Amino acid sequence: MSRVTDAPGLWPLASRVLGRELTLAGRHWDQVAQPLLFFVIVVTLFPLATSPDLAQLRQIAPGVVWVAAMLSSLLALESLFRPDVEDGTMEQWVLSEQPLAWMLLMKTAAHWLVSGLPLVILSPLLGTGLGVPVSAWPVLMASLALGTAALSVLGAIGAALTVGVRRGNVLLALLVLPLEVPVLIFGARAVSLGMTGEAVAGPLNLLAAILILAVSLGPMAMAAAIRIGVES
């Protein structure tokens, strides 16, 4: 006995959630730009603190870019689900007949578009400052694109789990960092292999595998965590 419903299908729903999130991001872009600024500042601090010698900077460039990307992604996570839980929007999502996991994945995708993608686009510029050759730009951007997307999804699981905890930032970092370490390792490894002109398919494939695993299973974990988070 299926009743007729005019509820939007999966793709209209996705575009609606994405549209709303991007509109919201556009209305308070000063907050949205913070993780990107943080990334830029951290990366530019290294030459000042270590040495302006490009040969030396080149040694640490992959690690610096990747650690900065990871910390900036962590910085943005706190505001991923919490505002929606606090203003009651998430309750309405849980109570809609729509698949919560799908909506949360779309919300995470919007989050990546405003916090991860700009970082990917800006990375060649910052990489050049650290001595990354032009030949390694594609690897740098590809590894960051795959990696920051995986970090967003992994981080979103942590954000969903800690959504009911007051001032849960430190707990969030403790939860999420161990999960994210493989992304850091493979990402930095891909960039350093790319800079010396070696084959990069291995670490990039592993990054893609982590991303696919996170996207396929992560939303279910997020939805379960959010359902618990809105109980109280």
Place this chain on the structure above:
Amino acid sequence: MPASAAPAGEALLEARAIELWRGEHHLLRRVSFRLNAGELLQVTGENGAGKTSLLRVVCGLLPAETGDILWRGVSILEGRDAYHRDVVYLAHLNALKLDLTADENLKAGAGLRRDTTRSEREAVLTALGVARCVDLPARVLSAGQRRRVAFARVLLSKAPLWILDEPTTNLDVHGVELIERLIRDHLEEGGSVLTAAHHGLLAGHPRARQLVLAG
């Protein structure tokens, strides 16, 4: 039993012996009720008696320790999606994004259920007396105006069961009358309303009943 009472098992919404503990506190003790089409059930009780908790349990947001909630005879745990299609919940929180306009908020909020047109949203906001707020960000609206915009989402949902937690919070006298009229219209169309409110809504209405929580 009055003659209009539905036969056993035919209630639209039925709660059976709900028990809920919050920490060490036994909040809901064997709460049962039945709600039929066209009826209003008003949950009353002191602050902290568990009105909001009961509403959240009935919505399916908060799992009860024991007891069943049945919608059209099916447990809401089994038929969750079908139930959520038929119910709209107005919480304490308005679920409005302060950076979005009233219209954008409604488009996103009601859009989870069905597509709404701009003119439809304008008509509902006009009916609620906040036509001027259509294109204003929710941030600049007063608390009462925000509540009215939140109520517009309830109207747009076209859901048969309304669960309203203190729907008249922050509303002036005219606002309360307006909400009462909208609730009466909904009941006349065969809808049902479960509400928690301090002061009696629709006092004396033949199909309005009260459920008093002892606390």
